[in-house]
Amino acid sequence: MSTFAAVVLFIGVTTYAVLGGADYGAGFWDLTAGGARRGRDPRHLIDHTLAPVWEANHVWLIFCLVMLWTGFPSAFAAIMTTLYIPLGLAALGIVVRGSGFAFRKVVVKTDHQRATGAAFATSSVITPFFLGTVAGGIASGRVPAGGHGNPVTSWINPTSLLGGVLAVGVCAFVAAVFLTAEARTYADAGLERWFRRRAQATTVATGAVALAGIAILHADAGRLFSGLTGRGLPLVLVSAACGLASIALLHRAAPRLLQALAVSAAGAVVVGWGVAQYPYLLGTHLRIDEAAAPDATLASLTLVAAAALLLVVPAMALLFVLHQRGHLDTT
């Protein structure tokens, strides 16, 4: 039962990493799109693509928090009392990002758009970085089961920094592929090229970081390394293959296929982390079943997850379909 709850939790983490990640990545491209005139078209596409979906995607984060604190309360407390600095900064980043994005849609003056847009975009880069360091801290076993681990070295360490940089890179990669596909559906060749070039560059950069990461993990997080090169290896390979395939097909493939490949590339890495970590929730010192809440609580969470499957997934599918078919007007 506890394993099932952990799987549900991890589905939430993976979904947030992919969908939320794509939104963060769009903020990355927004930030780097250049001056007001040069960056107008990409920003416009980003705005149009994100506006109807980012809040629904954001709820996956709430889902993860709630699943963690209800299903595995002691692990939640341990993470929060150890990694409170990056988590606090991520929380503030989330506030700035969401409101900045909502405000930019309304304001009209260029410098106001610039200010609100900068708030949105900067925090879109900072937040996944901090969340990545948190993941690195957990994955490398730096959160003690009783919490109150070192507040600094738990997230300023090789694995955490790798996690942070990789998170930003993967977000940017997914977003660039998504936006390339999006630009194609609008038959905007210039914009498509703009995002395609960036998707290619990000793949190279993120791939390089991931390769360097092998050495980092080997030195800094032995157990995670052996998990990823052992049981998790197929997933790591799937991720790499999908990443490369999405780039190779970036010119030709149908937008939907490109998006599926990008999602698989990002998702497989996160699932690989989960598989490598099983059966532990924290390092090698807190097993999933040790941290789990009583059965009745886990059963309630299962019910909620089932209801989510029945209600939320179709609703979000409806939103995505309406958006893709152009029934939603974001101007």
Add this chain to the structure above:
Amino acid sequence: MPGLSLVTVGASLVPADPAQLLPAREQMAFTLGFHIILVPFGVAFTFLMLIANARGIRRNDETALLLARRWSQVAAVLFAVGAVSGTMLSFELGLLWPRLMGTYGAAFGIPFAIEGLFFFLEATFVAIYVYGWRRMRPWPHFWTGVPVVLSGIGGTLSVVAANAWMNQPGGFTMRDGKIVEVRPLEVIFNGAFGFEAIHMLLAAYMVAGFVVAGVYAAGMLRGRRDRYHRLGLLIPLTVAALATPLQIFVGDIAAREVYRNEPAKFAAIEAVPTTGTHVPEVLGGYYANGKVHGGIKIPSGASLLSGYSPSTRIQGLDAIPAEVRPPDRLVAIVHLSFDVMVGIGTALLGLSAWYALAWWRRRDLPRSRWFLRATTISGVLAVVALEAGWVVTEVGRQPWTVVGHLLTRDAVATSGNLWLFFAATVALYAAVGATTVYVLRLLRRRWRDQGGATETDVPYGPPRSSESAPAGGQA
């Protein structure tokens, strides 16, 4: 340094308080106080929007449709800020109160999990509704708004269930400081759930109704008495005026429930120093050194209200063991907040009655400018009452976080400098709050310059305008 002096004040109350207690409490109060203002707009404002929308479609009323569409734009902004400030609260539950979550998450978390479900649905359908105006057909578009209202209600009930559980915890068994058994239904439907949830829900409808009505009343005071403003006042004010008497009724029940099941909070609300009968109802006044200074005393009032008889016995603050007795300062805050809430509620009931009377007699708004003035400030008053109500329930629970189980000072984080986090949060929230106000005023100015419906503004654009819709509809 003001921060430093506050620390020493906080520390002098209970010698063993961790240094993190005061900043954590201040931050929780500040961010919850900020977020709660936005809640009525996600929960109840969307209902007002749907009323205008339905009226617009059914009667082919362009003015109502214009209002609905503009309200949805406002709702979109406020929903976004509410979503992220709500996320902040989720983080804070862990960052500020790790012992609460670590020990009681298995029970306390269940209502939040259900809330997450409603939040998903709300976020999804808000997006479809807000962005669906131009390209969806009228009635299907309207129906995408209905899940928003329903999930707003469901979400409110769930979150309040969690809060109510802290006041009247139940549905779990502890052994060696760990929860070993949970009865989810008892957690959700705890003793305080029913009245707290309905009280908050009605509060949301009152706040949204009076605030929105107030905006259009202000416009009418400045001479903009067109149909657009009239309708913009009528729809929300009618909803608020219907909710208000219900709220007074529910509030009365709630107070008696608190009297029965949360005697410590009730003693603070009524500022009762010693247990006894014939307890007077004190309106206003400041509680210090074991008695109320000033205020108007109604003999046996509190006894009569709680048990319908002057000989009703009310437990005083002296019945609370000294080590968990709230300090006088907190009692004073709870008592005054309660009076502010009830006072405003009564005033709003008066305003609702005035409106109802005029409508019953002449099918029109009261003619007096004083009515518009009163409606204009009713929104601010409703927000103040909402905040005061939350102060009553949150401060009134102190020193407990989970009554009888977990003291607030034992729930708080014990590492890190939380003043820094608090300062950063206040700075960011100030910027976000100011920009929210700026953005809403910007929308207002834009719409005022546009006057009535413009090409881009008319909902259900192309198919509808090809029919013979009456143009404009208002000045």
